[in-house]
Amino acid sequence: RASRAGVLVVGTGEAGVRVATTLRELGDDRPIVLCGDEPHPPYQRPPLSKAFLDGTAGHADLVLRTPEFFRDAGIEVRTGRRVTDVEVDGSGGGSAMCEGGDTVEFDQLVLATGARSRPLPVDGRDLDGVCALRGLDDAERLRERLITARRVVIVGGGYIGLEAAALASTRGLAVTIVEREDRVLSRVSADPLPAFLAERHREWGVEFEFGADVREIVGDGQRVQGVRLAGGRELPADLVLVGIGAVPETTLAEKLGLEVRRGIVVDAACRTSHPRVWAVGDCTVQPHPHLPGELIGVESVQNANDQARAAAAALAGIEPPRPPVPWFWSDQRDLKVQIAGISDGYDQYVVRGTSEPTVLYYRDGALIAAEAVNRPKDFLAAKRALAKGQTIAPEAAADPATPLKELITDRG
Numbered sequence: 526r527a528s529r530a531g532v533l534v535v536g537t538g539e540a541g542v543r544v545a546t547t548l549r550e551l552g553d554d555r556p557i558v559l560c561g562d563e564p565h566p567p568y569q570r571p572p573l574s575k576a577f578l579d580g581t582a583g584h585a586d587l588v589l590r591t592p593e594f595f596r597d598a599g600i601e602v603r604t605g606r607r608v609t610d611v612e613v614d615g616s617g618g619g620s621a622m623c624e625g626g627d628t629v630e631f632d633q634l635v636l637a638t639g640a641r642s643r644p645l646p647v648d649g650r651d652l653d654g655v656c657a658l659r660g661l662d663d664a665e666r667l668r669e670r671l672i673t674a675r676r677v678v679i680v681g682g683g684y685i686g687l688e689a690a691a692l693a694s695t696r697g698l699a700v701t702i703v704e705r706e707d708r709v710l711s712r713v714s715a716d717p718l719p720a721f722l723a724e725r726h727r728e729w730g731v732e733f734e735f736g737a738d739v740r741e742i743v744g745d746g747q748r749v750q751g752v753r754l755a756g757g758r759e760l761p762a763d764l765v766l767v768g769i770g771a772v773p774e775t776t777l778a779e780k781l782g783l784e785v786r787r788g789i790v791v792d793a794a795c796r797t798s799h800p801r802v803w804a805v806g807d808c809t810v811q812p813h814p815h816l817p818g819e820l821i822g823v824e825s826v827q828n829a830n831d832q833a834r835a836a837a838a839a840l841a842g843i844e845p846p847r848p849p850v851p852w853f854w855s856d857q858r859d860l861k862v863q864i865a866g867i868s869d870g871y872d873q874y875v876v877r878g879t880s881e882p883t884v885l886y887y888r889d890g891a892l893i894a895a896e897a898v899n900r901p902k903d904f905l906a907a908k909r910a911l912a913k914g915q916t917i918a919p920e921a922a923a924d925p926a927t928p929l930k931e932l933i934t935d936r937g
């Protein structure tokens with residue numbers, strides 16, 4: 526079957542859906558086709574490691590937009606259709622081949638292909654009881670396993686591992702997080718937040734193996750029985766969750782010869798190295814806000830939505846909105862962690878409060894990021910300062926008695 530679209534969006538996640546809905550909000554009435562390889566209607570991922578895994582949210586709570594919404598908006602959603610090949614001409618038009626033989630001719634192309642779970646490159650990774658957590662199918666498998674599991678090993682102390690550990694430990698399961706570095710969240714945070722979270726998790730009964738490398742996942746040939754660490758020690762497990770990060774999905778971008786450096790390289794309007802092909806969300810890397818020449822990938826709902834808005838504006842021929850402040854959240858039992866800004870490249874940090882800390886990150890004396898635990902006012906004040914290009918005096922910020930919003934000043 527051959528069909529035609531004004532705009533073809535590959536990927537039906539947060540970013541792909543937002544491109545399509547923003548185009549409609551901007552009055553673009555061309556035919557839009559959203560093509561995704563997963564069999565499910567477009568859904569949200571954050572609850573997969575939170576309320577959905579917990580069993581307090583079901584499929585209906587994950588829905589990004591209803592089928593009626595898409596129908597009324599004239600957006601065609603094709604699920605279960607992997608785009609296997611794509612060709613683009615100089616004007617950005619071209620054609621895409623889908624699994625099953627469909628082809629879609631398009632005038633403009635947006636890649637919103639997201640990311641895949643990074644596989645753990647050791648023997649035993651395919652044993653029954655070894656799980657990842659990226660998509661709805663993964664979450665369903667893990668949710669079911671958690672009902673019967675007794676000993677869980679989580680490989681990777683990132684946000685997904687911590688959220689899963691917080692949940693598994695509420696059920697009285699024995700949970701161990703194995704982390705190669707000497708703390709959790711080592712890629713994104715300075716010491717204070719990782720130390721605080723590890724301490725809380727320990728109080729919940731979670732154990733940590735830091736500086737530990739998994740060499741093999743062991744089993745009886747069929748079912749998982751544990752993980753073997755470098756040095757030979759074995760941790761018994763009947764469920765292993767691998768949460769060691771995500772790899773941007775760039776296969777189509779590479780086929781098109783686009784510039785790919787870990788993710789698809791895009792500019793502020795989410796243009797790829799082909800000036801008429803756009804890419805948005807977890808599959809991209811963009812210039813770093815305060816480190817010239819560096820590219821970063823931000824895996825968050827906010828980034829997916831804001832990049833999608835920028836791309837849709839550019840596609841509709843409108844000036845893209847000003848780049849917003851990146852933000853992110855994580856729920857771990859009674860803890861809500863909120864993050865604003867990008868802390869990479871910080872040269873100083875200030876900790877505010879001791880029980881549930883706020884950490885403010887600075888570069889050359891100016892605020893660049895903040896992490897807040899159960900302190901939404903701190904988070905909002907920092908986000909507001911960052912949005913206006915302002916700062917918060919580090920000396921005064923350490924005193925939790927002074928509201929941060931009273932300390933916002935122009936940069937010196």
Ligand code: FAD
Pocket residue numbers: 535536537538539540541560561562563569570571572573574606607608609637638639640658659660685774777805806807808823824825826827829852853854855856
């Ligand atoms: P995705 O949602 O990954 O969507 C991309 C889609 O494209 C996928 O369905 C993929 O299968 C499909 N695709 C890929 N290649 C093809 C192809 N060739 N043809 C067709 N389809 C294709 N962010 C937060 O801000 N806060 C949170 O608390 C939070 N929690 C999270 C918890 C979990 C368990 C996970 C996995 C992520 C979480 N995130 C969170 C991150 C956030 O969900 C992602 O940043 C966001 O979903 C990215 O959206 P996306 O559209 O770029 O990619």
